[in-house]
Amino acid sequence: MTQIISAVFIVGGTGLVFGCILAFASFIFKVDEDTRIELILTELPGANCGACGFAGCAAYAAAVVSGQAGMSACTVGKQPTAEKIAAIMGSTPEAATAMTAEVLCGGTCTLAKNKYDYSGISDCIAANKLSGGAKSCPFGCLGLGSCVRVCQFGAIVIQDGIAVIDKDKCVACGKCVVTCPKHIITLMPAKQEYVVKCISTDSAATVNQYCKTGCIACKICEKNCPSSAIMVVDNVAVIDYANCTNCGICAEKCPKKIIYKKEKGEIG
Amino acid sequence: MNILSLFIAALFTENFVMVKFLGICPFLGVSQKKETAIGMGLAVTFVMSIASAITWIVNEFLLKQFDVTYLQTIIFILIIAGLVQFVEMFVKKSMPALYNALGIYLPLITTNCAVLGVTLLNVQHQFNFIESFLYGAFAALGFTLSIVLFAGIRESISEKNIPKCFHGFPIALITAGLMAIAFMGFSGFSI
Numbered sequence: 001m002t003q004i005i006s007a008v009f010i011v012g013g014t015g016l017v018f019g020c021i022l023a024f025a026s027f028i029f030k031v032d033e034d035t036r037i038e039l040i041l042t043e044l045p046g047a048n049c050g051a052c053g054f055a056g057c058a059a060y061a062a063a064v065v066s067g068q069a070g071m072s073a074c075t076v077g078k079q080p081t082a083e084k085i086a087a088i089m090g091s092t093p094e095a096a097t098a099m100t101a102e103v104l105c106g107g108t109c110t111l112a113k114n115k116y117d118y119s120g121i122s123d124c125i126a127a128n129k130l131s132g133g134a135k136s137c138p139f140g141c142l143g144l145g146s147c148v149r150v151c152q153f154g155a156i157v158i159q160d161g162i163a164v165i166d167k168d169k170c171v172a173c174g175k176c177v178v179t180c181p182k183h184i185i186t187l188m189p190a191k192q193e194y195v196v197k198c199i200s201t202d203s204a205a206t207v208n209q210y211c212k213t214g215c216i217a218c219k220i221c222e223k224n225c226p227s228s229a230i231m232v233v234d235n236v237a238v239i240d241y242a243n244c245t246n247c248g249i250c251a252e253k254c255p256k257k258i259i260y261k262k263e264k265g266e267i268g
Numbered sequence: 269m270n271i272l273s274l275f276i277a278a279l280f281t282e283n284f285v286m287v288k289f290l291g292i293c294p295f296l297g298v299s300q301k302k303e304t305a306i307g308m309g310l311a312v313t314f315v316m317s318i319a320s321a322i323t324w325i326v327n328e329f330l331l332k333q334f335d336v337t338y339l340q341t342i343i344f345i346l347i348i349a350g351l352v353q354f355v356e357m358f359v360k361k362s363m364p365a366l367y368n369a370l371g372i373y374l375p376l377i378t379t380n381c382a383v384l385g386v387t388l389l390n391v392q393h394q395f396n397f398i399e400s401f402l403y404g405a406f407a408a409l410g411f412t413l414s415i416v417l418f419a420g421i422r423e424s425i426s427e428k429n430i431p432k433c434f435h436g437f438p439i440a441l442i443t444a445g446l447m448a449i450a451f452m453g454f455s456g457f458s459i
Contacts, residue, residue: 006334014326014343018350022357029357031364 036088037061043084045076049152051173064089075099076153076171098190099172101155101165105141105184106197106258109161111212112140128181136210139200141184147176167262193246194239198258201234215258221250271402273458278406281458284382285414286451291382295415296440298373300426305419307366308373309412313405315355316383319348320404323387324397337391344387352378382411418444 040061047057052073054060063069064085071089072082078098086092118127118134124146127133133142143161155169156176165176167190177185184199196215200207204216217235229243230250237250237259251259284290291312298308323344331337356374360367367374377383386407390400421443430439 003336007336007339010330010334010336010339011342011346014330014346018346022350022353025354025357029361031361 034065036065039088040064040085043077043081043088044074045081047076047152047171047173049076049171049173049175051075051171075173078171099187100167100170100190101172101174101176101185101187102167102195102262103141103147103156103163103165103185104195104197104199105139105162105182106213106260107135107137107140107162107211108159109143112137112161112214113210125179125181133182137200137207137214138202139182139184139198140211141180141182146179146181147185150175150179189241191246192239192241192244193262194244194248194251195260195262196230196237196239196258197260198236201236203235207235213256213258216256218255220253220255221259224249224253274399274403275406276457278403279410279413280451280454281456283410283414283451283454284385284407285411286448287455288382288385289448290385291380291411294373294376294380295411295418296437296444297376298370299415299419299422299440302416302419302423304366304369305415306412307363308370309408309415311355311359311370311374312377312380312383312411313408315348315351315377316386316408316411317401317405319344319351319383319387320390321397321401322347322351324390324395324400327391328397340388340391341384344384348383348387349378382407414447418447421447 037058038061041058044057044061050056052060052069052075054063054069054073060069060073064071071085071091072079074081074085075098077084113136114134115131115136116134118130120126120130122144124133124142124144127142127144132138133140135142141162143158143163145158145163147163148156148158152175153169153171153173155166155171156163157166158164163176163185165185172187172190174187177183177187188195198213198215200211200214202214204218207214207216215236217232217237219232221230221237222232226247226249227243227245229240229245230237231240232238239250248261251257251261278284282288285292285295294308294312299305326343326347327337327340331339331343352375355377356367359370359374386404390403393399393403395403418440422440425439425443434442
């Protein structure tokens with residue numbers, strides 16, 4: 001019994017002594033830090049995703065206080081966070097365009113052909129090293145989920161062999177954009193409702209060989225657009241997001257049905 | 269054990285990083301540049317020497333008196349943790365550039381097995397106070413020697429043409445292994 005008591009007192013006593021020494025030292029070695037950094041840090045979402053361009057939320061908070069960063073750079077917190085940060089800093093926030101990511105491929109496993117049977121690691125980056133992946137289309141999404149794994153917000157799923165992004169969950173942190181070995185994911189304004197899900201610059205004859213839904217550059221969309229927001233460049237239709245009014249005429253007229261409307265939680 | 273043989277043992281024949289393989293974490297983590305390596309070495313030297321001294325005193329006048337030497341591991345870690353917190357506060361106040369450069373590796377000295385290792389080795393070898401303090405200081409000097417040498421090699425390798433698959437950690441680990449083999453040449457050397 002005395003053994004236990006003496007052990008408890010010795011360990012507890014040593015801990016107490018050192019605690020007091022450290023408390024005393026923290027007064028002597030006090031470093032004055034701008035309190036605003038701590039206040040901003042509590043308002044940030046704490047995801048440490050790096051979308052703002054800084055190494056974690058703490059680094060971003062420090063950068064805002066030192067004037068190196070804008071107040072609306074947090075794409076996870078979006079406008080509410082920007083306003084809270086501005087309130088702490090004592091000014092008004094700049095308006096930021098909300099962005100989301102989108103996978104520009106509509107070649108599901110039923111519509112797009114494969115050039116070989118791939119039975120390797122379930123990773124797009126690995127598959128891409130073998131002649132550009134199993135898909136016959138050299139540009140298409142390989143659907144093995146490298147982007148799914150890197151998304152910390154659970155916004156990407158694989159549906160019918162291609163990646164699909166839920167625009168409500170996407171915070172445009174940009175991680176999937178850099179991970180995709182096909183560079184088929186891009187960031188675009190969140191208000192944009194129609195996307196051309198193809199980036200293949202091959203001619204119509206070649207595209208028809210490997211995909212039933214790929215863009216064949218027939219220019220029907222270009223001729224029918226009332227705002228001249230869609231144009232065929234390099235054998236593929238491209239939408240100018242600044243001019244697009246989301247009228248949906250191009251999607252209606254497209255013979256290949258490659259222009260999709262972004263639905264909440266799923267893709268049309 | 270005289271001072272010179274302690275010195276040779278701690279720095280060469282029983283170098284903590286190269287022979288005992290203790291303290292690998294900061295060794296690999298802070299060795300990209302010579303300046304940070306020297307800074308880390310100085311911090312570790314301070315912690316290891318003072319830790320050796322304080323743990324010897326506590327062991328002699330507290331643990332042995334009450335016959336509770338089985339508490340060595342816990343008490344020693346407690347002392348080391350407190351010391352490292354102290355060093356961190358001190359460095360943050362007086363040398364903020366070094367504090368930012370060391371980053372997470374400063375509190376990592378606490379969990380560094382080299383520091384606990386040297387305090388327990390002092391007990392095992394039954395050193396007196398002076399010997400304990402000096403062994404702690406020399407062991408840290410050995411650590412500093414290894415990390416500065418490694419940083420020098422890493423700095424000059426980073427400019428050379430290495431195969432892409434070896435960039436970063438792979439070539440660092442290969443270098444460390446080769447250095448360890450080199451240090452094996454000192455084994456058996458004693459005064």
